[in-house]
Each structure stands twice: as structure tokens, then as C-alpha cells.
Amino acid sequence: MRYLISFLTIISSLSAMERQPNIVLIFTDDQGYEDLGCFGSPLIKTPHLDRMAAEGRKFTSFYSANSVCSPSRAALLTGCYPTRVNVPGVLFPRHDTGLNPDEITIANLLKGQGYATACFGKWHLGHKPSLLPTAQGFDHYFGIPYSNDMTIDPEATLSNDIVFRAGMSKERIASLEKHPKNWVPLMRNKEVVEYPADQTTLTKRYTEEALTFIEENKAKPFFLYMPQTMPHIPLFASEAFRGQSARGLYGDTIEEIDWSVGQILQALKKHGVDEDTLVIFTSDNGPWKLNRGRGGSAYPLRGYKFSTYEGGMRVPCLMRWPGKIPPGTVTDTLAASIDLLPTFAKLAGTTQPSDRVIDGRDIWPIMSGAPDSRPSHDYYYFYKGQRLVAVRHGDWKLHIQGKQGTRKHSVELYHLGEDIGETTNLADQHSEMVKRLSERMHTFDEQLKRKARPVGKHNEG
Numbered sequence: 001m002r003y004l005i006s007f008l009t010i011i012s013s014l015s016a017m018e019r020q021p022n023i024v025l026i027f028t029d030d031q032g033y034e035d036l037g038c039f040g041s042p043l044i045k046t047p048h049l050d051r052m053a054a055e056g057r058k059f060t061s062f063y064s065a066n067s068v069c070s071p072s073r074a075a076l077l078t079g080c081y082p083t084r085v086n087v088p089g090v091l092f093p094r095h096d097t098g099l100n101p102d103e104i105t106i107a108n109l110l111k112g113q114g115y116a117t118a119c120f121g122k123w124h125l126g127h128k129p130s131l132l133p134t135a136q137g138f139d140h141y142f143g144i145p146y147s148n149d150m151t152i153d154p155e156a157t158l159s160n161d162i163v164f165r166a167g168m169s170k171e172r173i174a175s176l177e178k179h180p181k182n183w184v185p186l187m188r189n190k191e192v193v194e195y196p197a198d199q200t201t202l203t204k205r206y207t208e209e210a211l212t213f214i215e216e217n218k219a220k221p222f223f224l225y226m227p228q229t230m231p232h233i234p235l236f237a238s239e240a241f242r243g244q245s246a247r248g249l250y251g252d253t254i255e256e257i258d259w260s261v262g263q264i265l266q267a268l269k270k271h272g273v274d275e276d277t278l279v280i281f282t283s284d285n286g287p288w289k290l291n292r293g294r295g296g297s298a299y300p301l302r303g304y305k306f307s308t309y310e311g312g313m314r315v316p317c318l319m320r321w322p323g324k325i326p327p328g329t330v331t332d333t334l335a336a337s338i339d340l341l342p343t344f345a346k347l348a349g350t351t352q353p354s355d356r357v358i359d360g361r362d363i364w365p366i367m368s369g370a371p372d373s374r375p376s377h378d379y380y381y382f383y384k385g386q387r388l389v390a391v392r393h394g395d396w397k398l399h400i401q402g403k404q405g406t407r408k409h410s411v412e413l414y415h416l417g418e419d420i421g422e423t424t425n426l427a428d429q430h431s432e433m434v435k436r437l438s439e440r441m442h443t444f445d446e447q448l449k450r451k452a453r454p455v456g457k458h459n460e461g
């Protein structure tokens with residue numbers, strides 16, 4: 001009997017040791033599918049990310065839910081298509097809307113499970129006080145509230161300790177009729193702490209915040225969300241990285257992000273939580289199309305940011321969790337950023353919200369390399385604003401652009417298995433498939449819009 005009791009004690013303490021994992025989610029901005037060593041970049045050097053791939057799993061059919069910033073982030077954090085949560089397009093400093101605080105974000109969900117939560121980087125889901133990360137489940141926020149090519153909202157709350165640069169002052173902000181582009185505020189929680197933000201140091205400062213957060217929270221589960229400002233244009237790298245990459249300034253910014261990832265992985269080891277931490281690296285959408293190779297590369301995919309061709313929405317993705325995710329493996333099974341919320345819910349010992357539709361699916365079988373794991377979506381949908389314009393089903397992808405009967409109407413069908421670059425339109429040869437997929441699109445879009453939820457409006461109270 002005594003032996004049985006001590007055996008049971010060991011069993012129960014073992015399961016108690018199965019602690020909830022820490023989750024680090026690194027989300028770059030406008031990084032192309034090819035722009036990582038382990039995804040084939042011939043010039044950009046990413047040794048830390050390549051090591052992360054060698055120690056983890058590489059996803060080659062991983063999709064963001066939109067080809068631009070705000071909707072992609074809304075989807076990532078809610079597990080829903082952006083149209084469902086009514087963040088269909090890019091938010092600007094003039095807007096007083098954002099992700100509805102009634103939505104349950106990954107941060108809300110994990111906080112409810114006892115996690116410490118932080119967001120260090122670019123938010124872009126509403127910059128007014130009632131829409132910022134601290135109103136959406138994050139304990140801490142440090143970063144820029146929207147894209148780095150925007151301006152300041154003169155109504156933003158300035159901290160008493162604000163650092164002004166480039167001759168700016170409270171009075172100048174209030175009196176300027178037109179605020180300079182590419183000058184964005186740097187915020188801590190709900191206040192602007194620096195204006196204009198010194199963009200050359202952002203990657204470095206986000207990393208420092210992350211290292212402090214990891215150290216302070218190593219004893220409990222934590223969720224660290226790092227939506228990097230780079231490589232969205234205008235591009236900036238710190239002195240140590242500027243001029244170093246063979247791929248120009250674009251490469252410099254990614255090599256600095258690679259350094260940042262290296263620092264975080266090292267900190268997890270140093271604090272003894274490496275094996276308790278799931279780290280995910282991915283991008284919000286495809287690269288800018290710029291002349292003379294200044295933009296990123298989505299090779300071998302077609303299209304760029306703003307496009308629902310693969311290059312606009314299929315993004316590089318790596319996942320690492322020692323002992324849980326099989327090292328050095330690659331999966332081409334379809335998975336998407338909307339799947340992270342349901343998956344994290346399960347890993348944290350809870351379930352996804354049941355009082356609303358969640359579009360994502362638990363992808364733990366794909367992440368853990370379970371044999372025969374299926375694509376997370378039999379039909380994966382591509383929205384442009386409020387318009388549903390494409391669907392992927394297995395290897396087939398159908399695009400329908402423009403209204404029927406207009407000159408802009410086009411129907412394109414590609415077989416991604418044989419034609420990843422979407423070069424040969426097979427619509428005429430496979431009219432049955434076109435019919436079947438277009439009916440699916442129609443039905444899904446109607447269902448989604450019937451159950452769409454309202455955008456968030458800033459609430460002064």
C-alpha cells in the first residue's frame with residue numbers, strides 16, 4: 001500500500017510539472033515568404049532563426065488572414081477572419097475605431113488562465129486609450145500604436161516624462177496643421193513617451209523590454225507578443241546592423257530581428273524555461289513591392305502585400321518547443337494564424353470561447369507532428385476588405401475578382417501542388433471545380449456576414 005501511495009504521489013507530481021507553457025509570439029511586419037535563411041533567402045543571414053528551424057518545425061503552408069496589417073492582427077489575436085470582427089482594412093491615426101474590446105483576444109484568454117501578458121511592438125488595432133493593448137488583455141505595452149509611416153494623433157495622451165526629438169514640443173504638436181509622415185509616437189501603456197520615436201532603436205528596445213519581462217515572469221506562465229515594427233517601410237536598423245547585410249537596408253532590419261530572436265532564445269535558456277516555452281515566429285502579410293530589390297521577396301510565390309495571391313498571405317512560419325515539437329521537421333499541411341487562439345487555449349488548459357463563432361481550429365496535431373494530421377481548414381478563405389475573393393481547398397485555389405458582368409470580373413483557378421506560383425489558369429479545364437468552389441465561397445460569405453460582430457469604438461469613459 002505504501003508503495004502504491006508513493007507511486008501515486010510521483011504520478012500526480014509529474015502531472016503538476018506539466019505546467020502551462022509560456023508562449024512567445026513574434027510577428028514581423030511585411031516580411032516576405034523567402035526572406036529568411038531557412039526559407040531560401042540567398043542573401044539575408046538569419047542564423048538564429050535557422051537554428052530555431054533546426055530545433056523546431058517549419059511550416060511551408062502557413063497563412064495570415066489578410067494581406068495588410070490591421071486585419072491580419074485582428075485575426076491573429078481573435079482566431080477569426082478579420083471580416084467577422086469587422087476590422088477589414090488598415091486603421092489610420094484619424095480613426096477612433098479598432099478591435100472591439102468585447103472580443104476575446106489571446107491575451108484575454110491566457111490572462112484568464114493566470115498568464116502574465118505583454119505586447120512589445122506595433123499594435124495597429126486602435127490607438128485610442130480604450131482600444132490599446134492594455135484594454136485588450138495585455139498587462140504591459142511598449143511600442144508604436146500603428147504603422148511607422150503614419151503620423152501622430154494630436155489628441156494622444158503625452159506622458160509627463162515624454163522625450164521630444166527633432167525640435168518637437170507639446171505646443172508644436174498642438175499647433176501643427178499637418179503632422180509629418182513617418183514620425184510616430186512611441187507609447188508605454190496609454191501614454192506617449194517619445195515623439196517622434198527613434199525608429200533606429202525600436203527592434204533593440206523591444207528586445208530589451210522582452211528580456212526584462214521574461215526575467216520578471218520566469219516563475220509563472222507568460223505570454224509575450226512581439227509584433228515587430230520592421231521590415232515595414234520606412235526601414236530602420238540600429239547602428240550595429242546598418243550597412244551589414246548583402247540585401248541592403250531591408251536585409252539589415254531582418255538580420256537585427258534575427259539577433260532579437262537569438263537574445264530571446266538565450267534568455268529562455270538562461271532562466272531555465274526553455275523547455276517550458278513555445279516560440280512562434282511568423283509575419284503579418286507579404287512584402288512590399290518596391291523597385292530595385294528594395295522590398296522583400298515572396299519567391300516562389302506570386303504577388304505581394306495587398307494581394308490575395310499566395311505571396312500576399314502565405315508567410316514564413318517557425319515553431320519551437322523542445323521535447324514537444326519534433327526538431328528539424330517541415331510540414332506543408334495548411335495551417336493559419338487564426339488557428340493559434342484555439343491551440344493556445346488548449347495548451348493553457350482551457351477551451352476557446354463558446355459564446356461566439358471562432359473560425360480557427362486547434363493545430364496541435366500538426367505542430368506536434370501527429371501522423372496523418374489534416375489541414376486545419378478544408379476550405380480556407382481569402383478576404384480583401386469586405387469582399388471574399390479567393391478560397392483554397394486542398395491543392396486548388398480559386399480567385400474571383402470583380403462583379404459578374406463587369407469588365408473587372410475574372411475567374412482564376414490554380415493547382416498549387418503543381419503550380420505554386422499561380423501561373424497557369426485552369427478555370428476553363430475544370431469548370432466543375434470552379435462551380436463547386438464558387439458556391440462554397442458564396443455560402444461561407446453569407447454565413448460569416450450574418451454572424452459578423454461590431455468593430456470597437458473608442459469610449460471616452
Ligand code: MG
Pocket residue numbers: 029030068069232284285
Ligand atoms: Mg504588414
